[in-house]
Amino acid sequence: MYAQLIKTARSGIKSREEMSEQEREFQDKIDNDIKIEPRDWMPDDYRRTLIRQMGQHAHSEVVGQLPEGNWITRAPTLERKAILLAKVQDEAGHGLYLYSAAETLGESRDELVRLLHEGRMKYSSIFNYPTLNWADIGAVGWLVDGAAIVNQVALQRTSYGPYSRAMVRICKEESFHARQGYHAIMKMAFGSPEQKRQAQSAVDRLWFPAIMMFGPTDADSTNSDQSMAWKIKVKSNDELRQQFIDQTVPQIEYLGLDLPDPGIKWNEERGHYDFSDPDWTEFFDVIKGNGPCNTDRLKDRVAAWDEGQWVRDGLMAHAEKKAAAKIAAE
Amino acid sequence: MAEVDQKALLQFLLRMGDNTLVLGHRVSEWCGHSPILEEDIALANTALDLIGQTQLWLGYAAEVQGEGKSADDLAFLRDAWDFRNVLLTELPNGDFGQTMMRQFLFDAFQSVILARLLKSSDTTVSEIAAKAIKEVAYHVERSADTVVGLGDGTEESHSRMQAALDYLYPYVGEMFLSDDVDAAMAAAGVCPDPTTLREEYDALVSKVMANATLAIPANAYTHKGGRTGYMHTEHLGHLLTSMQWLQRAYPGCEW
Numbered sequence: 001m002y003a004q005l006i007k008t009a010r011s012g013i014k015s016r017e018e019m020s021e022q023e024r025e026f027q028d029k030i031d032n033d034i035k036i037e038p039r040d041w042m043p044d045d046y047r048r049t050l051i052r053q054m055g056q057h058a059h060s061e062v063v064g065q066l067p068e069g070n071w072i073t074r075a076p077t078l079e080r081k082a083i084l085l086a087k088v089q090d091e092a093g094h095g096l097y098l099y100s101a102a103e104t105l106g107e108s109r110d111e112l113v114r115l116l117h118e119g120r121m122k123y124s125s126i127f128n129y130p131t132l133n134w135a136d137i138g139a140v141g142w143l144v145d146g147a148a149i150v151n152q153v154a155l156q157r158t159s160y161g162p163y164s165r166a167m168v169r170i171c172k173e174e175s176f177h178a179r180q181g182y183h184a185i186m187k188m189a190f191g192s193p194e195q196k197r198q199a200q201s202a203v204d205r206l207w208f209p210a211i212m213m214f215g216p217t218d219a220d221s222t223n224s225d226q227s228m229a230w231k232i233k234v235k236s237n238d239e240l241r242q243q244f245i246d247q248t249v250p251q252i253e254y255l256g257l258d259l260p261d262p263g264i265k266w267n268e269e270r271g272h273y274d275f276s277d278p279d280w281t282e283f284f285d286v287i288k289g290n291g292p293c294n295t296d297r298l299k300d301r302v303a304a305w306d307e308g309q310w311v312r313d314g315l316m317a318h319a320e321k322k323a324a325a326k327i328a329a330e
Numbered sequence: 331m332a333e334v335d336q337k338a339l340l341q342f343l344l345r346m347g348d349n350t351l352v353l354g355h356r357v358s359e360w361c362g363h364s365p366i367l368e369e370d371i372a373l374a375n376t377a378l379d380l381i382g383q384t385q386l387w388l389g390y391a392a393e394v395q396g397e398g399k400s401a402d403d404l405a406f407l408r409d410a411w412d413f414r415n416v417l418l419t420e421l422p423n424g425d426f427g428q429t430m431m432r433q434f435l436f437d438a439f440q441s442v443i444l445a446r447l448l449k450s451s452d453t454t455v456s457e458i459a460a461k462a463i464k465e466v467a468y469h470v471e472r473s474a475d476t477v478v479g480l481g482d483g484t485e486e487s488h489s490r491m492q493a494a495l496d497y498l499y500p501y502v503g504e505m506f507l508s509d510d511v512d513a514a515m516a517a518a519g520v521c522p523d524p525t526t527l528r529e530e531y532d533a534l535v536s537k538v539m540a541n542a543t544l545a546i547p548a549n550a551y552t553h554k555g556g557r558t559g560y561m562h563t564e565h566l567g568h569l570l571t572s573m574q575w576l577q578r579a580y581p582g583c584e585w
Contacts, residue, residue, distance in 0.1 A: 062362075062367060062370075063362075065361055065362030065370065066361075066362045068361070069361030069362045069363075072358045072359075072361050073355060073358060073359055073572045073573060074572050074573065074575050074576060075576075076406070076576035076577055076583075076585040077402045077406070077577075077585050078351075078381055078384060078385050078388075078401055078402055078405055079385070079402075080585055081358070081381050082378055082381045082382060082385070085358060085361075085374050085377050085378040085381065086374075086378055088361055088362070088374050089371055089374035089375055089378065092367055092370045092371045092374065093371055095367055096367050096368070096371065099367075109367075134576055134585070184585075187584055187585055188585075191583050191584055191585075192580065192582075192583050194580055194583075195580065195583055300362065300363065301362075303363075304362070304363040304364060304365065305365070307365070307425070307426075308364065308365020308366060308369075308426060309365075310484070310486050310487055310490065311365035311366070311369075311426050311427070311480065311487065312365055312366060313483065313484050313486070313487065314479065314480045314483025314484050314486070314487025314488075315476075315479045315480065315483060315487075316483075317483040317484045317487070318478070318479040318480070318482050318483040319479070321482065
């Protein structure tokens with residue numbers, strides 16, 4: 001889920017008759033829940049779609065360090081600081097893990113990073129929102145990682161083996177983050193009036209961005225069908241969003257906070273919470289680069305990369321010297 | 331062996347804990363901005379270890395102080411003049427090279443002192459050292475490798491690392507100064523006098539700098555005032571301003 005609006009690299013689903021022998025065999029494997037592995041034959045569009053999705057997911061983990069890093073230096077206790085450092089370290093680790101999974105499809109990390117820096121690849125729009133008070137850090141763990149988990153638990157069943165296995169591992173850590181995030185915001189919601197005010201502000205600001213993480217409504221999600229047929233995607237945007245809302249609303253109520261959306265109401269008939277449609281104009285604005293932090297986030301990442309060039313060059317030069325000396329000695 | 335002077339022991343523990351607290355904070359400032367993803371992970375990991383060690387040192391310091399305070403109280407509610415970290419740890423990150431050079435110069439000191447603290451007459455001190463030394467063994471290996479890699483890398487990386495060493499080396503001497511607190515700790519067998527650690531430290535640093543093709547500045551001046559609290563750099567106040575902000579703005583809250 002840190003991947004949204006992934007354009008499936010194809011215009012429509014082929015019928016069985018239209019498929020080649022190879023494509024039919026491929027689809028049979030998928031239909032029988034047999035994982036696709038790096039050396040297996042796969043349609044080019046399947047490969048391209050997966051690279052986009054895993055790449056965007058990896059970028060999200062990396063860029064996601066920034067809004068949390070914004071509070072590491074201001075964490076209010078040693079324990080909170082340690083928890084946040086451990087979380088951010090996990091996120092960077094997930095990024096590494098996902099870039100490696102994308103490499104199994106023949107796309108290098110450097111190339112994916114270059115595309116990100118040139119603005120040709122995206123990361124989750126949620127990280128284009130600012131973290132403005134300490135409760136935001138709790139809310140990010142609870143709501144953002146929480147939303148990611150809903151999606152990623154489903155993705156454990158995704159058809160591409162390395163991606164699916166990455167999800168299994170990542171989900172374990174994300175669940176931990178979500179619990180720690182909830183614990184942090186509990187302290188705020190049950191704390192002093194000022195702390196509670198921060199908690200309410202965090203939920204109010206981050207709720208809609210969090211539920212937009214699942215992407216546009218199914219009716220407007222033009223790219224989903226092929227991805228569903230290939231089991232790159234396992235559940236629809238709306239199904240996942242509903243699941244997240246259903247599990248999260250009681251948690252907000254437990255905190256004693258006001259619901260961030262007056263449209264949230266239990267619907268007995270559906271057995272689900274109703275909710276207001278998020279402002280999709282805002283969603284597309286953020287995707288287009290007009291979110292509150294888009295420019296700064298990318299600028300930070302590009303600067304980190306450019307300013308680190310001499311470090312990467314230096315370490316490479318040293319490694320080459322060492323290798324040459326070793327050969328000379330042999 | 332002399333009985334342990336509790337006031338001196340408190341000062342010693344603050345010196346240990348403030349070093350790791352302040353450096354851990356500095357390293358954590360890198361989050362998301364390092365030259366390559368693996369370094370983001372490594373820097374966060376190093377900061378995390380240092381903060382973990384801080385919890386132990388300052389936790390024990392608070393106990394010895396006996397005023398019912400916690401490690402958090404000591405970290406977040408003292409002003410700059412009560413901090414006892416060496417100046418080296420509070421210096422700004424500079425570029426990645428300066429950060430890693432500072433890390434190595436400190437890691438090397440930690441690896442030497444912690445090895446001695448394993449035999450401390452104070453069992454809490456020796457237990458903390460036993461935990462920390464495992465982490466520091468990894469830190470010093472990594473920071474030394476990075477200093478060597480960048481020192482012996484390209485022309486640019488070499489000159490940046492030499493500049494980092496030239497800037498930081500005058501802050502090395504403070505780690506080996508000795509005063510009444512150190513004399514009391516040595517007499518009680520809690521910690522050897524820092525002056526006795528210098529030879530081992532110099533041997534390690536010289537070896538790494540030789541491999542890094544870097545020249546240790548001759549006759550470097552020794553800036554001091556951190557571990558006594560007499561005169562910190564201007565940088566510490568700014569660091570504490572961010573670090574302590576929430577606790578200061580919303581006193582008495584639980585987090």
